[in-house]
Amino acid sequence: MSDKSYLDWPFFDERHRQLQADLERWATDNIGADHPADTDAACRDLVKRLGAAGWLRYAVGGTGYGGQYDVIDTRAICLLRETLGRHSGLADFAFAMQGLGSGAITLHGTPQQQQRYLTKVAAGEAIAAFALSEPNSGSDVAAMSCAARRDGDDYVLDGEKTWISNGGIADFYVVFARTGEAPGSRGLSAFIVDAATPGLEIAERINVIAPHPLARLRFTDCRIRAGNMLGKPAQGFKIAMQTLDIFRTSVAAAALGFARRALDEALRRATTRPMFNQKLADFQITQTKLAQMATGVDIAALLTYRAAWLRDQGKNVTREAAMAKMTATETAQQVIDAAVQIWGGLGVVSEHPVERLYREIRALRIYEGATEVQQLIIARQTLTAYEQDLKT
Ligand code: COS
Secondary structure (H helix, E strand, O other), X not given: OOOOHHHHOOXXXXXXXXXXXXHHHXXXXXXXXXXXXXXXXXXXXXXXXXXXXXXXXXXXXXXXXXXXXXXXXXXXXXXXHHHHHHHOHHHHHHHHHHHHHHHHHHHHOOHHHHHHHHHHHHHOOOOEEEEOOEOOEOOOXXXXXXXXXXXXXXXXXXXXXXXXXXXXXXXXXXXXXXXXXOOHHHHEEEEEEEOOOOOEEEEXXXXXXXXXXXXXXXXXEEEEEHXXXXXXOOOHXXXXXXXXXXXXXXHHHHHHHHHHHHHHHHXXXXXXXXXXXXXXXXXXXXXXXXXXXXXXXXHHHHHHHHHHHHHHOOOOOHHHHHHHHHHHHHHHXXXXXXXXXXXXXXXXXXXOHHHHHHHHHHHHHOOOOOHHHHHHHHHHHHHHHHHHHHHO
């Protein structure tokens, strides 16, 4: 039984507490924590079930297009990821990628684009993916080389994208490409590319430490209508960053869910494991670990829900989202490692809950901006604020 006292923090409204309670019931009844043999099939199934149960409505904005609210409620997204993450890494993944993959359409899509894609994403009838990274452009987004050349009423895409979650099972990809209006970050644009478009192929499926659908995509003379562009030409970099501002906070929430589960598992073990005529939890050395874990969980929760709450107040949260993502993912890694230690030999047995968490957390410190990128962002924002202060 996880600590729920944080739900009384002032970041939340009654609807958030209700959402969390409803989802907790649903997840307990409907989600297994196992890593299935066929990850693609499991993900497709999870998307369908999350859609049918109404949870994916929170992943998109626009009540006219299947969204729960007109504007994405970041706290709701975070509560969903935290709760799903506590039950199953794959369920969290399936939910999160629907949001990340369609976030740019929620933020910048035309009504036609929103009608066509968001309604299906919210219903679990279409799988979305976000295609930003390239073999030579991960942290340095502005260095991307995948190109989109204007040709009459079309754009023609050439290049590669890699580490694309849902790659291989997605129905459409939001692809960022160089349109060349200016060098670097000012010459990128965003496009919606349907998976069946000729010239788009899955060049490679990538197996990772905690399996989920992941692929490298190749675009060769891939022709799409100019109407598939999201926003205006040259807005691609900002569209990508605005999307990440929402979903980075939610990565923090997923890490928080993993950490809470690890703490629960550690408590279960420590309070029942006999050792030297007492229980593991009776040793001060165990209590020190538990104290650090519980405090780490609350630090992660405070930063996560601060960023989510601020964004829901319409504030710029680039700095706060970066702080939340960096701290929650790094802290969760430590909490999970301590849980493995408390479980001892059992903690490294394949498919034990803490062994699974140990594998699940690792990628979160890398994807959607590695910890080092978050540090760069926080430092830049802090220095800029200081320099502006000096001027006024
Ligand atoms: N929202 C809106 N605009 C933003 C923004 C944000 N969060 N962050 C930056 N911008 C704007 C800047 O204001 C700047 O605008 P102007 O050109 O008008 O001045 C422009 O975008 C370029 O910003 P910046 O100079 O900071 O870009 P850099 O190339 O230095 O890159 C980092 C900044 C490293 C922070 C960025 O490339 C990044 O986030 N990298 C990690 C990418 C990532 O998460 N990859 C994983 C993909 S998903 S698995």
